[in-house]
Amino acid sequence: MTSPVGLHRVLEPSGVLPQAALRLDNRPEIGADEVRIRVERLNLDAASYRQLSEKHGGDGAAVRTEVLDIIAKRGKMHNPVTGSGGMLIGTVDEVGPCSPLRLKPGDRVATLVSLTLTPLSVDDDLAGWDGLGEQVPCSGHAILFARSIAAVLPADLPPGLSLAVLDVCGAPALTARVVGDLVARRQDRSAGVTVAVIGGAGKSGSLALAAARRAGAARTVGVVPVAAERDRLLAAGLADEVALADARDPVALAAAVEGALGRAADVTVVCVDVPGCEHGAVLATADGGTVIFFSMATSFAAAALGAEGLAADVTMLVGNGFVPGHAELALSLLREVPGVRSLFEARLAAD
Incomplete structure (x- = not known):
């Protein structure tokens, strides 16, 4: 049976x-x-x-x-x-x-x-x-x-393009849900929702940036580690600001996000594929904000204990890869946002 x-x-x-x-x-x-x-x-x-x-x-x-x-x-x-x-x-x-x-x-x-x-x-x-x-x-x-x-x-x-998008389709869907809910709850509309995406030039990161903007984020910043990725993300036009920082350096990451947004982010989305980014993501997020971890390199013990040690009042979410309608949302972003498609196609060509 x-x-x-x-x-x-x-x-x-x-x-x-x-x-x-x-x-x-x-x-x-x-x-x-x-x-x-x-x-x-x-x-x-x-x-x-x-x-x-x-x-x-x-x-x-x-x-x-x-x-x-x-x-x-x-x-x-x-x-x-x-x-x-x-x-x-x-x-x-x-x-x-x-x-x-x-x-x-x-x-x-x-x-x-x-x-x-x-x-x-x-x-x-x-x-x-x-x-x-x-x-x-x-x-x-x-x-x-x-x-x-x-x-x-x-x-x-093309099948290869669909595969690349659907592999990470949970990231934009959960980002859209979190950002959209926060936008709806904000009473003071002058205090718009700010979003930082760590690894913004990657597959899940580029989709998360596009989803955050569509969901009503007032300002977004994509954080990348090298100038080449900064230039690609700027050309794609998916973020209001693009910052250079090593996500494994907590102080530098938080400074980069605050420097780009003028304050800590309301929502921070972690989309990098290297370990050691947990503390920086927490430090870059405002009290009462949310951190979404979409990396399989994340140590969730490090994230929880780090937040405790920083006395950070943040909600931490594990992106489990499934949100109802996630495939349709990701594919619609690919079709409708030229910058998303250009980044995906460039990545596939490089591979």
Whole structure:
């Protein structure tokens, strides 16, 4: 008997959900409420890819070998160091008669659940991937459960572009919700909502900036670590201000945000893929404000204890990747905000 959350696919240890499992059963035969996807491309999450690339000194062949090894050993793509995975696109191969996902064979889809909980097998040794970018062309299969989420790929966008956007679609949706709620609560309309996005030139960061502006933010600042990213973000026109700072330096980060906005941010969104940014994000946020962590490199213990040590009265949210309507919102921003699309296309071209 199958479980809607995939418990029947857990091989070890027993009693945990698929995301926490050490190994999953990735056999292709499906249960009555499962769906099998013929995989075309993986998108490794940024923190996972950075860790693997740095570990192997940028040696793409070594990165490819380790990704293959992880999938073979675990039955899923679950980086044991970062604890993160990514997502995939492919074509629906078979649908169980009791599946509630409203998919049919032949649909081209993006999975909106993490590879860390998705049974996965590859059969081409990742021969089409050089290990030098986050997107991984491949052949294989993946299994979706009754409680999984998938989106049919839009016909008007290249699959690789859709994959890159849908990989981070939770970030703009939660940013829009938080900013929109704060704007609605503000009684003094002269005190507009200010938003800082750490890592504003990246995928999730650029979408978060666009979402904040659409939700009514009065002023936004994108924080980036190097001049090249500053120039790209300025050209995209997604932020009112762009500041240079190392997000791992708490004092410098807070100073950069306050210098750009004239005060600490009401909402700070962390979208960087390196560890050690928690204290700076807290310090850059005004009392009564909100910090949204959208990085799998975040130490949530460091964030909580750091806020306590700073006597910071801030609300801290974990971006869990799912907000109702998140895929549609992200794709609409890509279509309607030229700066978002230009940054995504440039990133894909570089990869």
